[in-house]
Amino acid sequence: MAKHHVTATINGNGVEFLCETHQTLLEVLRDELGLTGTKEGCGTGDCGACSVTVDGRLVCSCLVLGVETEGKSIQTIEGMGVGKDLHPLQRKFLEHAALQCGICTPGILIAARSLLERNPNPTEEEVRYGLAGNLCRCTGYHKIVDAVLDAAREMRRA
Amino acid sequence: MSEMRYEAPKTLAAAVALLSGAKGQASVLAGGTDLLIQMRAGRVEPELLVDIKGIPEMTSIVAENGGFRFGAAVTCMELIEHEAFAKAWPGVTDGVKLIGSIQVKGRATVGGNLCNASPAADSVPALITAGAAVSIVGPNGRREARVEDIATEPGKISLAKGEIVVSFLLPRRPPHSGDAYLRFTPRTEMDIAVVGAGVNLTLDEKGVCSQARVSLGAVAERALLVSEAAAALIGTKVDAAALKRLAAAASAACRPIDDKRGTKEYRIKVAGVMARRAAEIALARSVSSFAPTHSLRKTARTQDSI
Ligand SMILES: Cc1cc2nc3c(=O)[nH]c(=O)nc-3n(C[C@H](O)[C@H](O)[C@H](O)COP(=O)(O)OP(=O)(O)OC[C@H]3O[C@@H](n4cnc5c(N)ncnc54)[C@H](O)[C@@H]3O)c2cc1C
Ligand code: FES
Ligand code: FES
Numbered sequence: 001m002a003k004h005h006v007t008a009t010i011n012g013n014g015v016e017f018l019c020e021t022h023q024t025l026l027e028v029l030r031d032e033l034g035l036t037g038t039k040e041g042c043g044t045g046d047c048g049a050c051s052v053t054v055d056g057r058l059v060c061s062c063l064v065l066g067v068e069t070e071g072k073s074i075q076t077i078e079g080m081g082v083g084k085d086l087h088p089l090q091r092k093f094l095e096h097a098a099l100q101c102g103i104c105t106p107g108i109l110i111a112a113r114s115l116l117e118r119n120p121n122p123t124e125e126e127v128r129y130g131l132a133g134n135l136c137r138c139t140g141y142h143k144i145v146d147a148v149l150d151a152a153r154e155m156r157r158a
Numbered sequence: 159m160s161e162m163r164y165e166a167p168k169t170l171a172a173a174v175a176l177l178s179g180a181k182g183q184a185s186v187l188a189g190g191t192d193l194l195i196q197m198r199a200g201r202v203e204p205e206l207l208v209d210i211k212g213i214p215e216m217t218s219i220v221a222e223n224g225g226f227r228f229g230a231a232v233t234c235m236e237l238i239e240h241e242a243f244a245k246a247w248p249g250v251t252d253g254v255k256l257i258g259s260i261q262v263k264g265r266a267t268v269g270g271n272l273c274n275a276s277p278a279a280d281s282v283p284a285l286i287t288a289g290a291a292v293s294i295v296g297p298n299g300r301r302e303a304r305v306e307d308i309a310t311e312p313g314k315i316s317l318a319k320g321e322i323v324v325s326f327l328l329p330r331r332p333p334h335s336g337d338a339y340l341r342f343t344p345r346t347e348m349d350i351a352v353v354g355a356g357v358n359l360t361l362d363e364k365g366v367c368s369q370a371r372v373s374l375g376a377v378a379e380r381a382l383l384v385s386e387a388a389a390a391l392i393g394t395k396v397d398a399a400a401l402k403r404l405a406a407a408a409s410a411a412c413r414p415i416d417d418k419r420g421t422k423e424y425r426i427k428v429a430g431v432m433a434r435r436a437a438e439i440a441l442a443r444s445v446s447s448f449a450p451t452h453s454l455r456k457t458a459r460t461q462d463s464i
Contacts, residue, residue: 004164021162021207022197044195045262057235057264063191064265067164068209111260133259 004067010035011079019066026050028066029076037077037106041135048134051107052076058114060133077106080113088158089113089151096147100138108134112148120156124149166209170216170295170324173208178297178320180206186322187211188231189265191258192274216269216324219243224330227293230269230323234281235260237268247328248443249337249356249436253284256341256351269323275309275380276350282309282381283356283373284339290328296321306373309380332369334361336443338436341375342428344419351376352420355408355432357440359391365445365454367391372404372437377412377429384411387433396441404437405430 003018010033017032026043029035029052041047043062050061053075080087089109092098099105108131115122115130122130127148128141136144164187167173177184182205187193196202210216216229219240226243234254237243244251257266257280271279272292285305292303297320308315308323317323337358343349354375362368372387387407394400409430414422448455 021164024194043198045191045258048259048261051261054264057233058261059264060261063189063194063262065164065187065190065194065207068166068187068190068211070166114260130260133261 004070006067006070008069008071009073011075017066021065021067023066024062025052025054025064025066025069025074026061028069029061029074032066035076035078039103039106041103041107046135047104047107048111048131049104049107051110051134053110053114058111075110077110080109087113088154089116089148092147092151092154093144096143096150098139098143098147104134104136104138108136108144112151115148116152116155120152122149122152162204163206164209165206166212168212170213170322173210173213173322174296174320176206176208177322182206184208186273188267188270188273189233190270191262191266192270192276210322216322222327226328227325228268228328229325230272230292231267234263234266234268238263246331247284247288247337249339249358249440250281250284250288250290250328253281253339253354253356256280256339268326272305272308273315273317273323275311275313275315277309277312277378277380278351278354278376279309279381280339280341280351280354280375283354283375284337285326285328286373286381286383287337287339287356287358287371288328289358289371290326292326293324294321295324300324306381306383311379332360334363334444334447335359335369336440336445336447338439338443340432340436340439342432350419353377353414353425353428353432354381355429355436357391357433357436359396359437359440359444361396361441361444361454365395367394367396367400372408372433374408374411374429374433377414377425379413382411384408384433386411391437396437401434401437405434408433 007016029038039049041049045060045063052061127145184206185204187207187209211231216231219228268281271281290305339356341351341354356373358371360369370388370391372384375381387404390403390407409426412426412429414425
């Protein structure tokens with residue numbers, strides 16, 4: 001069967017791609033478009049490493065089909081910083097050493113940005129609940145939560 | 159798998175025609191948070207996916223007859239963020255909030271939660287206690303059913319080929335009503351219910367329970383409507399004795415399995431405890447609708463602080 005021809009927007013740029021019905025958005029991003037910042041941890045919606053936003057909604061890209069994104073606007077980690085100009089969340093992750101292997105980091109940054117867009121002044125508990133869909137096997141979460149709270153503080157001042 | 163077709167019809171009629179005309183297995187695709195995982199595991203191999211998220215009737219939340227009608231393809235996040243809905247149906251909202259992470263809820267739908275037919279589905283007991291009706295459209299037109307009559311056993315529903323759950327209708331609430339859903343899980347987030355319990359009740363002006371519905375999840379092959387447990391509340395002030403009878407009736411209605419999440423005995427015991435706690439929350443919510451000076455409200459507040 002012919003592949004689907006999909007037109008979407010990724011990080012503000014119009015893109016076109018071809019995909020099979022069964023290909024997930026995660027597979028399209030990584031294998032068809034070379035956007036490998038989005039990671040695969042589990043492929044079953046449990047770990048959040050593949051988090052992106054679709055029309056402003058935080059989702060697991062492993063649970064979205066590529067063909068479902070026709071006409072949609074997708075944000076991935078590649079669109080978060082501009083060149084060497086990092087997003088405050090990215091900078092705070094470095095400052096607080098909130099990552100080790102880094103596999104969970106893109107998903108956590110996307111989820112944290114989405115959280116702060118909805119709630120610029122979250123409590124520690126709100127950050128922990130907001131990131132409950134993102135697993136990290138290395139850091140023990142503490143530094144991640146600190147980094148998000150610190151970034152939120154800075155972003156509120158800006 | 160490369161044979162699989164994908165269609166995104168814009169109307170119900172087109173969706174029904176696609177589903178009923180398919181030669182092989184055709185699956186409705188809502189949020190895909192169950193279906194995509196089952197496909198990848200090879201548990202289902204549809205020949206056709208019919209994505210229903212482009213059908214306006216299935217993705218809107220509207221007021222109807224003083225109640226709410228929401229489309230079966232409305233995402234959990236959209237429902238949770240709908241302030242008027244969350245205020246009217248806090249117990250249904252409790253159930254929907256428990257479905258997976260924010261990411262999962264950004265895609266997952268209540269229609270999918272019901273039609274996936276897991277006995278542990280978190281929105282289902284709450285919808286059953288709410289008295290929700292389901293509007294179904296298929297090759298023979300439209301019909302209405304009750305939420306409790308959709309799932310029949312794990313993974314099986316009572317819909318005929320080509321039928322789609324279109325929307326849920328939650329009725330107008332009488333004054334002094336409250337509902338609650340609680341589940342027991344080892345973790346607070348991202349886990350599957352060992353037991354789920356929903357209670358919806360209405361008090362009269364004197365604080366006597368005039369209507370109640372109780373439902374249990376994860377204790378049988380499907381979510382159960384437990385009328386004996388509701389009967390334990392009706393006609394009482396939902397006092398300690400009534401709550402004790404409610405818990406006993408809830409436990410008695412269970413016919414659970416043993417699995418890694420809990421044994422039969424454990425589930426039976428916990429079902430009574432969860433039903434009682436859900437009833438206490440539902441009671442507090444219904445009492446809070448009395449004027450701040452009302453004696454019932456004051457009593458409830460004293461009870462809270464003990
Ligand atoms: C990480 C993770 C955590 C989860 N946690 C929970 C949890 O805590 N509690 C819980 O209850 N569930 C949980 N789930 C399961 C799942 O998210 C829910 O059951 C969800 O509500 C399914 O909705 P969906 O729209 O994604 O369904 P889909 O996957 O699109 O569909 C599910 C099934 O229903 C059918 N279907 C869907 N819509 C209709 C319709 N309108 N008419 C007829 N048939 C239809 C589909 O064909 C399919 O067979 C979790 C899932 C994941 C991946
Ligand atoms: S890869 Fe998508 S949630 Fe783990
Ligand atoms: S840094 Fe390794 S998984 Fe989080």
